[in-house]
Amino acid sequence: xxxxxxxxxxxxxxxxxxxGGAGDPLLVLHGAGGNRGWLRWMDAVAERHTIYAPTHxxxxxxxxxxxxxxxxxxxxxxxxFLDVMxxxxxxxxxxxxxxxxxxxxxxxxxxxxxxxxxxAPTGLKPESGEILDIFYYPPEELFPLTVFDxxxxxxxxxLFGRRPTPEEAEIALRNREMxxxxxxxxxxxxxxxxxxxxxxxxxxxxxxxxxxxxxxxICGEQYRRLLPNATLxxxxxxxxxxxxxxxxxxxxxxxxxxxxxPA
Amino acid sequence: MKLYYFxxxxxxxxxxxxxxxxxxxxxxxxxxxxxxxxxxxxxQRYLDEYDAADQAGFDGLMxxxxxxxPSCVNVSANMTAGILARxxxxxxxxxxxxxxxxxxxxxxxxxxxxxxxxxxxGRVLSGFVRGVGVESWWANTNPIHNRERxxxxxxxxxxxxxxxxxFRWEGKHxxxxxxxxxxxxxxxxxxxxxxxxxxxxxxxxxxGRMGYTYVPFLVSFEVARELxxxxxxxxxxxxxxxTEDKLGFLICAVTADTKARxxxxxxxxxxxxxxxxxxxxxxxxxVGMRSREASRFALKARxxxxxxxSYEELVESYYIVAGTPDEVVERFARVRRELGxxxxxxxxxxSRMDHTTTMRSIDLMGKSVIPAMARI
Numbered sequence: 001x002x003x004x005x006x007x008x009x010x011x012x013x014x015x016x017x018x019x020g021g022a023g024d025p026l027l028v029l030h031g032a033g034g035n036r037g038w039l040r041w042m043d044a045v046a047e048r049h050t051i052y053a054p055t056h057x058x059x060x061x062x063x064x065x066x067x068x069x070x071x072x073x074x075x076x077x078x079x080x081f082l083d084v085m086x087x088x089x090x091x092x093x094x095x096x097x098x099x100x101x102x103x104x105x106x107x108x109x110x111x112x113x114x115x116x117x118x119x120a121p122t123g124l125k126p127e128s129g130e131i132l133d134i135f136y137y138p139p140e141e142l143f144p145l146t147v148f149d150x151x152x153x154x155x156x157x158x159l160f161g162r163r164p165t166p167e168e169a170e171i172a173l174r175n176r177e178m179x180x181x182x183x184x185x186x187x188x189x190x191x192x193x194x195x196x197x198x199x200x201x202x203x204x205x206x207x208x209x210x211x212x213x214x215x216x217x218i219c220g221e222q223y224r225r226l227l228p229n230a231t232l233x234x235x236x237x238x239x240x241x242x243x244x245x246x247x248x249x250x251x252x253x254x255x256x257x258x259x260x261x262p263a
Numbered sequence: 264m265k266l267y268y269f270x271x272x273x274x275x276x277x278x279x280x281x282x283x284x285x286x287x288x289x290x291x292x293x294x295x296x297x298x299x300x301x302x303x304x305x306x307q308r309y310l311d312e313y314d315a316a317d318q319a320g321f322d323g324l325m326x327x328x329x330x331x332x333p334s335c336v337n338v339s340a341n342m343t344a345g346i347l348a349r350x351x352x353x354x355x356x357x358x359x360x361x362x363x364x365x366x367x368x369x370x371x372x373x374x375x376x377x378x379x380x381x382x383x384x385g386r387v388l389s390g391f392v393r394g395v396g397v398e399s400w401w402a403n404t405n406p407i408h409n410r411e412r413x414x415x416x417x418x419x420x421x422x423x424x425x426x427x428x429x430f431r432w433e434g435k436h437x438x439x440x441x442x443x444x445x446x447x448x449x450x451x452x453x454x455x456x457x458x459x460x461x462x463x464x465x466x467x468x469x470x471g472r473m474g475y476t477y478v479p480f481l482v483s484f485e486v487a488r489e490l491x492x493x494x495x496x497x498x499x500x501x502x503x504x505x506t507e508d509k510l511g512f513l514i515c516a517v518t519a520d521t522k523a524r525x526x527x528x529x530x531x532x533x534x535x536x537x538x539x540x541x542x543x544x545x546x547x548x549x550v551g552m553r554s555r556e557a558s559r560f561a562l563k564a565r566x567x568x569x570x571x572x573s574y575e576e577l578v579e580s581y582y583i584v585a586g587t588p589d590e591v592v593e594r595f596a597r598v599r600r601e602l603g604x605x606x607x608x609x610x611x612x613x614s615r616m617d618h619t620t621t622m623r624s625i626d627l628m629g630k631s632v633i634p635a636m637a638r639i
Contacts, residue, residue: 135549135550136543136545136546177407177551180407180551181407
């Protein structure tokens with residue numbers, strides 16, 4: 001299906017939003033790599049849900065937000081976004097730093113949340129191991145670490161199959177800069193988040209790739225333990241990008257869970 | 264033209280093949296190759312050489328600071344300035360410089376520079392730098408904020424030196440409720456400020472606007488002239504006239520009794536140009552540290568990486584000057600003619616350049632080169 005693109009002003013900050021599908025609203029928050037557009041998994045999920053996939057401030061073609069200092073600012077921003085969109089209650093799905101943002105939103109306003117899907121979220125300090133320092137690596141070295149096997153990505157050609165245009169390269173740099181702004185120190189986690197997660201009673205699905213070399217799977221265990229109503233699903237032969245590495249399996253798991261299946 | 268002696272206090276006493284195994288000598292090369300015994304001797308040696316440079320008549324002694332690298336184990340420019348403030352008599356102490364964006368306490372920085380200025384009898388030239396990206400990693404300071412922090416840290420230091428306390432500072436990056444340093448510089452209104460540059464047009468414009476002395480480091484004449492143009496643009500905006508006293512340049516230099524010996528000694532600088540600058544772009548320029556304009560300029564300024572140039576090319580292009588005193592005078596005079604500068608900073612030492620060679624170079628500079636340059 002073809003989503004529509006809208007520019008939404010949240011206060012003075014305008015963000016680009018992809019909207020598509022029909023049904024209960026699902027807000028989708030992207031990771032550090034930016035909004036990759038309408039993805040294959042979204043086609044399947046949009047049959048039952050209206051997907052709202054905004055591009056974070058400072059990313060892509062959304063307005064800058066140089067005043068932001070952390071992911072908690074982004075979380076407050078998206079709670080405001082829901083007000084602007086007239087969405088009093090949503091399902092919320094976030095990937096990587098988008099997952100961290102979703103977790104922060106859930107701790108701030110549990111009442112706006114129907115069901116929560118956290119996909120390899122950052123946000124917690126791993127009990128063992130480290131979150132990979134993505135700023136320490138050239139982007140071309142980072143990509144192979146991000147996925148289990150690039151050759152098996154169904155949308156590989158469309159997403160990663162050619163050299164970026166100058167405009168795409170500029171956007172990639174902008175995405176990286178805004179990620180640095182939001183996550184530099186403490187690197188990729190909020191030491192206060194674990195103290196607030198028990199507030200989130202919404203059914204939560206925590207999804208992880210077993211071969212994630214960016215955020216250790218143990219963080220998934222930590223989220224599961226701290227969230228009162230959460231289940232952890234770990235996908236085999238999958239790295240840090242379940243939504244593009246295994247889009248069909250991912251869509252199926254998300255649909256089942258949002259349909260009211262057990263967390 | 265004034266001459267400045269500069270030792271980067273390297274620690275090159277390890278097998279080069281070991282360093283080659285790592286992505287970079289900075290950040291990645293393990294400090295298990297740091298030898299406290301050798302460093303102890305080196306520090307004594309380097310400080311003795313600074314003292315000798317003062318006695319030889321250098322106009323100034325340049326001191327810098329880096330971290331997590333064998334290329335420079337001077338980890339505190341102000342500490343070295345404090346030592347030299349006591350052991351030297353005449354030379355200016357050019358701290359070039361304190362790395363402002365990674366500082367969490369500009370008030371303490373203002374105090375330390377003031378203390379060095381007091382102990383030295385008002386000889387400090389206070390340089391402020393943004394640092395290479397390695398320093399942002401070392402301090403874990405967000406490189407996105409590098410320029411903002413540089414300017415705010417600078418503003419607070421200047422205010423410490425020029426505004427009676429107590430006062431409050433509530434900035435974007437720095438917050439102090441009771442600023443009232445009981446240590447103020449001897450020089451009024453404050454020590455002269457110097458700023459180096461390698462690639463950032465914004466820094467050149469800013470330095471020009473502020474009227475600070477601006478010094479490009481190890482760039483071609485062509486790039487230096489472009490950076491000076493940016494500097495003049497900033498100066499013009501502020502209605503300032505640019506004199507040669509506001510412009511400097513940094514190169515590597517050594518002299519010896521014969522050309523052959525000088526060229527042999529000068530070869531040691533190749534390590535500084537090549538291996539110590541090797542590494543991923545992310546180490547030297549982490550995300551957000553450079554503006555788009557500075558990135559474009561850096562590509563142009565470093566179209567040929569120093570590490571790719573042969574020793575002969577580095578000598579030919581004036582990154583390194585090595586010769587007899589007469590030859591060195593001639594080449595320094597050419598630098599001055601090319602750039603119209605008032606200050607020439609000489610990186611004049613490398614740890615594998617032995618003490619005897621270094622001291623002979625300092626001695627010959629004092630006897631022949633410094634007097635000749637003073638007349639030019």
